[in-house]
């Protein structure tokens with residue numbers, strides 16, 4: 001495990017609220033239990049349950065959203081999630097979250113995102129580079145090296161970029177509002193749009209106008225694609241030519257052909273796919289075929305908290321399930337740099353980070 005922990009890694013598919021620590025969720029549940037808003041013992045059981053169907057996962061998200069409905073809590077969770085990823089040597093994190101509106105507590109999609117950005121600023125354990133002008137204002141490559149050896153103390157650094165998620169329950173107007181917000185927040189590291197949420201809810205055509213607009217305006221797009229069998233939707237999503245897709249579990253022959261011919265990178269979430277029974281076992285997971293075909297792919301966590309995993313664990317699982325060695329996994333992590341939504345300056349810095357790490361690889 002140490003091998004995978006110490007290796008620099010790139011995380012491109014992590015949902016903010018799904019990555020919250022269990023300990024934080026339990027603490028929040030206890031407080032709401034004391035206030036009589038929820039029954040703590042019922043909630044504790046749901047949070048600690050380890051095996052969940054895809055349907056149960058979305059019920060859990062509804063519960064998590066009850067626990068995290070507060071600006072201060074969003075800030076805290078963001079801070080903790082970034083610290084957790086940085087502590088396992090994730091050098092670039094693309095964190096996605098669904099901006100939420102809640103009139104009863106004066107939360108708008110914009111104030112929700114401000115709370116997320118506060119969380120990025122609140123991180124003290126590591127240096128966080130998230131403003132898009134960090135590079136211009138900084139000293140180039142030196143400003144983002146993995147460690148800063150001034151005063152003899154090594155400080156970790158992590159790049160964070162944000163994706164705003166459109167929930168499949170949303171209307172065209174709500175999706176458009178999210179895209180407009182993303183455009184306003186580009187200077188604080190918002191680089192793209194994700195389409196996620198319960199895959200059996202909503203129609204592709206509802207989100208298409210907002211996604212098209214996002215693309216016209218220069219935002220990058222990643223789509224949750226093929227979490228359930230739905231050939232028509234999968235075909236339309238691939239024809240849209242998103243920069244990346246997540247999961248790609250329930251593809252048929254035709255769809256694999258299309259994916260490969262379009263060369264769209266896939267965000268692979270092994271533990272999530274197995275825990276939700278979207279894929280029956282790692283022996284039949286599409287990672288093996290895509291890897292063999294040299295199709296662009298990247299290992300990701302999806303929801304570290306919900307699925308009790310970490311990016312290092314995902315690497316370890318891939319190593320043992322698919323018989324890959326340390327060098328192959330290092331190369332897999334390194335390849336992910338080419339699929340990040342951040343600009344070329346960030347990419348070239350990340351390449352540098354991997355180049356120096358490669359020299360230390362024995």
Ligand code: 6MZ
Nearest residue numbers: 015016017018061096097098165196197224
């Ligand atoms: C689809 C998922 C997901 O946005 O509140 N989400 N959507 N498939 C998945 N795989 C199992 N995991 C998470 O984070 C939680 C939200 O992310 C989406 C769901 O919409 C969930 O409500 P945020 O930070």
